[in-house]
Amino acid sequence: xxxxxxxxxxxxxxxxxxxxxxxxxxxxxxxxxxxxxxxxxxxxxxxxxxxxxxxxxxxxxxxxxxxxxxxxxxxxxxxxxxxxxxxxxxxxxxxxxxxxxxxxxxxxxxxxxxxxxxxxxxxxxxxxxxxxxxxxxxxxxx
Numbered sequence: 001x002x003x004x005x006x007x008x009x010x011x012x013x014x015x016x017x018x019x020x021x022x023x024x025x026x027x028x029x030x031x032x033x034x035x036x037x038x039x040x041x042x043x044x045x046x047x048x049x050x051x052x053x054x055x056x057x058x059x060x061x062x063x064x065x066x067x068x069x070x071x072x073x074x075x076x077x078x079x080x081x082x083x084x085x086x087x088x089x090x091x092x093x094x095x096x097x098x099x100x101x102x103x104x105x106x107x108x109x110x111x112x113x114x115x116x117x118x119x120x121x122x123x124x125x126x127x128x129x130x131x132x133x134x135x136x137x138x139x140x141x142x
Contacts, residue, residue, distance in 0.1 A: 002048040007056045008126035016099045023096050024060045024120050031064025031118065056126055061119035067112040100124070
């Protein structure tokens with residue numbers, strides 16, 4: 001992980017953001033499995049956060065099989081499925097697009113090299129509200 005030391009807060013629904021990130025990470029894991037198999041340690045998923053002008057950028061990059069160019073057209077279409085039966089519902093990218101772009105006013109794009117890697121770039125609008133930072137001390141010793 002390559003996380004910025006501090007980024008602005010974003011307005012959004014926590015459950016939807018979890019779903020968005022889980023969809024992309026799940027796709028990355030499946031792409032890595034297709035390329036390397038299940039017994040390999042060569043797969044890599046990298047998470048990055050950055051503060052951009054008015055946005056918080058989240059990048060999720062993997063070294064899997066990559067996405068064909070035609071997947072770009074499927075991102076914004078809610079009824080298009082991109083996966084075979086038994087591989088998931090194939091609508092994760094369109095759900096991600098709806099949550100980030102339509103509901104939150106953000107941006108999502110991807111860069112991919114078939115056979116090598118895919119990087120999703122998600123820009124979430126920063127909020128003008130200053131939420132207090134919460135310092136959590138988690139102890140496993142009850």
